[in-house]
Amino acid sequence: xxxxxxxxxxxxxxxxxxxxxxxxxxxxxxxxxxxxxxxxxxxxxxxxxxxxxxxxxxxxxxxxxxxxxxxxxxxxxxxxxxxxxxxxxxxxxxxxxxxxxxxxxxxxxxxxxxxxxxxxxxxxxxxxxxxxxxxxxxxxxxxxxxxxxxxxxxxxxxxxxxxxxxxxxxxxxxxxxxxxxxxxxxxxxxxxxxxxxxxxxxxxxxxxxxxxxxxxxxxxxxxxxxxxxxxxxxxxxxxxxxxxxxxxxxxxxxxxxxxxxxxxxx
Ligand SMILES: [Zn+2]
Numbered sequence: 001x002x003x004x005x006x007x008x009x010x011x012x013x014x015x016x017x018x019x020x021x022x023x024x025x026x027x028x029x030x031x032x033x034x035x036x037x038x039x040x041x042x043x044x045x046x047x048x049x050x051x052x053x054x055x056x057x058x059x060x061x062x063x064x065x066x067x068x069x070x071x072x073x074x075x076x077x078x079x080x081x082x083x084x085x086x087x088x089x090x091x092x093x094x095x096x097x098x099x100x101x102x103x104x105x106x107x108x109x110x111x112x113x114x115x116x117x118x119x120x121x122x123x124x125x126x127x128x129x130x131x132x133x134x135x136x137x138x139x140x141x142x143x144x145x146x147x148x149x150x151x152x153x154x155x156x157x158x159x160x161x162x163x164x165x166x167x168x169x170x171x172x173x174x175x176x177x178x179x180x181x182x183x184x185x186x187x188x189x190x191x192x193x194x195x196x197x198x199x200x201x202x203x204x205x206x207x208x209x210x211x212x213x214x215x216x217x218x219x220x221x222x223x224x225x226x227x228x229x230x231x232x233x234x235x236x237x238x239x240x241x242x243x244x245x246x247x248x249x250x251x252x253x254x255x256x257x258x259x260x261x262x263x264x265x266x
Contacts, residue, residue, distance in 0.1 A: 027097040028262055032069050034099070034111040035217040035258050038208060041111035042259035043099030049073050049091060055080030056089045057126045059118075059134050065093040065102065069112035071212040075167050076115065082161055086154040087121025090134070092204055100255070100263045107248075111218065113209040117162075119155050120203070138202035144176040156181065162207055163191040170224060172198040172206040175237035182230035192228040197237045199245050217258065 032045035046067040051058045056076065058066050068076075072094065080089045093116050095109045096102060108114050119139050126134075139150040159181070162168055173181075175197035185192060198206070211218035225233065236242055255263070 025097070027067060028265060032071065032112075032212070032215075033217055034069050034071075034113050034212065034215055035262070036111055036256045037219045037221070038108035038111055038114055040253045040255060041099060041219075042255070042262050043067070043069060043095065043097075043110075043112035044262060045070065046095070046097050046099065046112050047073055048097075049076060049094055051131070052125060053077065053080065055084045056091055057122055057131065058091045059126075060092075060132055062132060063093070064097060065095060065109070066091075067097045067099075067112065068094040068115065069209075069212060071167070072113055072115060072209055075165070075209060079162060079165070083121075083158050086158055087123055088125075089158075090118040090120060090122050090126070092116035092118060098262055100259060101252070108206075108208070113211075113218075115207050116204045117158075117207060118204045120150065121154055121158070136203040138174075140174065140176045140202055144179075146177065146180050151177075151180075156185070159195065159205065160191055162205075163194045167209050168194060169208050169210040169221065170194050170196050171208070172196050172201050174198070174201045175234065175242075177201070177205075178229065178234055178237075182228070182234060189228050192230065193224055193226075196224075196229065197234060 027046035028044050030044045033043070035042050035044065047070050048061075049056075049058050049066045049068060051061050051066070076089075076091065083089055093102070093106065093109055095112050095114065099111050102109055106114075118134075118136070120137065137150055139146050139155070141147050159171065159173070163171055171194055173195055178195055178197040181192060181195060211220065227233075
């Protein structure tokens with residue numbers, strides 16, 4: 001598994017202390033339990049998102065990043081059914097079978113409640129080549145405006161649909177996309193509150209669910225600020241300070257003890 005991942009990402013910088021999830025061949029059985037936090041946690045009772053189904057296609061299942069809490073898998077199936085009039089959802093990384101740190105590419109996605117979904121919608125089933133070697137096209141052009149061939153009413157409608165679901169805690173998109181939504185959405189704007197600007201996220205949006213009801217090991221997250229997140233809070237993202245994201249300093253946080261035990265289990 002490690003060799004396969006390293007081969008696939010040759011040349012990319014390796015992050016230290018991420019060995020756990022790569023040695024994990026299968027989910028641990030048991031009632032679903034998302035433990036810890038999105039950037040420092042793990043998952044019991046994970047299930048794979050089927051590679052394709054009514055209204056969805058999953059990318060790169062060979063990486064085994066298509067596992068999540070059944071609560072998330074059900075959510076995605078619901079979203080795919082609802083979004084059908086706009087197109088087929090293309091689902092990227094969810095998480096590893098037991099959650100935990102991912103070798104390359106994500107700080108979070110560790111507890112089976114995060115998922116990346118492409119802005120691009122599919123109109124036909126993906127070929128094996130498209131599935132394993134997908135293209136990730138940024139929806140912005142050089143000046144930050146959105147490419148009208150990649151961004152339109154369907155993308156806004158799908159984001160609106162995801163954001164309006166009570167299971168969704170927040171959704172990350174590129175600041176330029178947030179800005180476009182702030183400028184263009186009329187009428188109901190309450191759903192913009194959950195749409196949060198973050199670096200990257202130019203070709204996909206990242207959906208994070210709230211803790212499933214009754215999941216006592218899932219740590220509560222910081223509440224979203226009031227308001228639609230447009231105006232002053234968004235303006236910071238276009239400053240020189242925001243243009244240079246601070247590199248992470250110091251070691252990664254220590255995993256919760258329960259997660260160490262789960263990820264180390266043969
Ligand atoms: Zn993500």
